[in-house]
Amino acid sequence: MVQHMNKLTVIKPQWLLTVNEQFDLLTDSALIIENDRIKAIIAVAELSNHPGLEQAETVTLDNHILMPGLINTHTHAAMSLLRGIADDLPLMDWLNNHIWPSESKWVNRQFIEDGVRLTVAEMIRGGTTCFNDMYFFPDVMAKTCQQMGIRATAGLIVLDFPTVWAQSADEYLSKAMAVIDEVREYPLISTALAPHAPYTVSDKPLEQIAMYSSELDIPVHMHIHETQFEIDEAVKNTGKRPLERLDQLNLLNPSLMAVHMTSLNAMEMERLEETGVNIVHCPESNLKLASGFCPVDQLQKLNINVSLGTDGAASNNDLDMFGEMRTAALLSKGISGDASSCNVMQSIRMATINGAKALGLSEQIGSLEVGKKADMIAVDFSQLNTQPVYDPVSQLVYAANSLQVSQSWINGVQKLKDYQLTDIDAVEIITVAQQWQQKIQN
Numbered sequence: 001m002v003q004h005m006n007k008l009t010v011i012k013p014q015w016l017l018t019v020n021e022q023f024d025l026l027t028d029s030a031l032i033i034e035n036d037r038i039k040a041i042i043a044v045a046e047l048s049n050h051p052g053l054e055q056a057e058t059v060t061l062d063n064h065i066l067m068p069g070l071i072n073t074h075t076h077a078a079m080s081l082l083r084g085i086a087d088d089l090p091l092m093d094w095l096n097n098h099i100w101p102s103e104s105k106w107v108n109r110q111f112i113e114d115g116v117r118l119t120v121a122e123m124i125r126g127g128t129t130c131f132n133d134m135y136f137f138p139d140v141m142a143k144t145c146q147q148m149g150i151r152a153t154a155g156l157i158v159l160d161f162p163t164v165w166a167q168s169a170d171e172y173l174s175k176a177m178a179v180i181d182e183v184r185e186y187p188l189i190s191t192a193l194a195p196h197a198p199y200t201v202s203d204k205p206l207e208q209i210a211m212y213s214s215e216l217d218i219p220v221h222m223h224i225h226e227t228q229f230e231i232d233e234a235v236k237n238t239g240k241r242p243l244e245r246l247d248q249l250n251l252l253n254p255s256l257m258a259v260h261m262t263s264l265n266a267m268e269m270e271r272l273e274e275t276g277v278n279i280v281h282c283p284e285s286n287l288k289l290a291s292g293f294c295p296v297d298q299l300q301k302l303n304i305n306v307s308l309g310t311d312g313a314a315s316n317n318d319l320d321m322f323g324e325m326r327t328a329a330l331l332s333k334g335i336s337g338d339a340s341s342c343n344v345m346q347s348i349r350m351a352t353i354n355g356a357k358a359l360g361l362s363e364q365i366g367s368l369e370v371g372k373k374a375d376m377i378a379v380d381f382s383q384l385n386t387q388p389v390y391d392p393v394s395q396l397v398y399a400a401n402s403l404q405v406s407q408s409w410i411n412g413v414q415k416l417k418d419y420q421l422t423d424i425d426a427v428e429i430i431t432v433a434q435q436w437q438q439k440i441q442n
C-alpha cells in the first residue's frame, strides 16, 4: 500500500488575527496547514518541538497580517460582464430599462461561465475566499467555481416569470432540486434556495421554498426591502409590508439570508431578532442606487447577525470586500450619529465569521481555529498607506485596500502567491471579457 504523504505548510506572519470568539490577535505565532485544514496554531518558539515539520513548506510573512478569507454574502457573479453598462440610475429604471433587457438578450451558459470566471479571479486577487451567489444557470456557476477552486454557495434562483433558465415557478423549483443533486459531489460548493424578491415571487412558490429549506436544511437567500418603493408598492397591492407577508409564509427563521433590508421599523427589527434571521448588508450597492439605508447600528445592538455583500458588479461596481467593510463602518457612523458604531471588530466580523454563520458554514470557515478549513489571506502592511502600524485591526478596516492582499489559501490550496494568481490565467479572462463587451456594445 502506498503511504499517502500529508501536505504541510507553516505560515509565520507578523500578526495573526483569529476572529475567534475572543477576537484574539496573536504575534510570534505560526499557523500549520495540513492538507485542507488548520492543524495547529502555536508559538513560533514551539515549532522546533512539533513533529513532522521537516518536509513542510514555510512561508514567512514579515509586515503581514494573516486573517480568515473574506466572505462575500451577496453577489450575482456573472453580472461582472455588465459592469458599468448603466450607472447613476434608480433601481427600477436600472432594472427595467437596462439590466433585464441586456440579460434577456445575452445571458446563456457561456455568458455565465465567462462572467463567473472574471468574478472569481477578481475575488481571489482581492482577498475573498467564499461567496454567496444568486443568478441564472447556478449549475454552470457551481461547476466553474469548483474547477477554479473557490468556495461558494450557489443560489437556486426562483421567479414567477419566464427567463432563459426556466419558464415558471414550478420549473425553477424542479431545476433547483436537480442542481442540489448535481453539486453534491463538489466539495467546495453548497446551495441555497434563492427566491429573487417578494415582488417577483408569489405566495405558493414561497411556501414551497420554506418547506424545502426546512426539509433539506439549506438556507434561503432573498432580496428583501431593497427600497421604500418596494415596501410602498407591496402595501398598495397586498395591504402588507413585504416582511410581514414573508413572516406569514414561515420564511422568517435562522435559515433566511435577507439581503438589503432598508427602511425597517422598530417592530420589524424586534421580529428579526426573535426569529434569528440573518441580514446581508450591501452598503455600496444601496448607496449607488440610492436604495435607502439598512440600520446596521440598531441591528447589531439587538445581536442580529449582519454580514456583508457587494451585490453584483453591475451595481457596485467592484467586488472589493475591503471597500465594503470600510463603507459599512463609515455609513453606520454617519446614519447613527455615533462614531463608535460598527467598530473595527464588528466590521471584520461582518466580512468573515458572520458571513459563515449566515451560510450555515461557521463550523468550517470564517475564523482561524484548529480543525477549520484552511481559508485565509495575508495582507501586506509594508506599503506607504499602511505605515506606521499602531493597531493592525484598524489598519485592515480604515487604511488597507484589496491590492495589498499578497497571499490567499482556499481549502488549503494556495490560490494567490506573492500577489500572483497561482493557477488562474487573468490575461485570458480579461481578453474574454473584452470580447463580450464588444458584442454587447454593438
Ligand SMILES: [Zn+2]
Pocket: 074, 075, 076, 223, 311, 312
Ligand atoms: Zn442583488
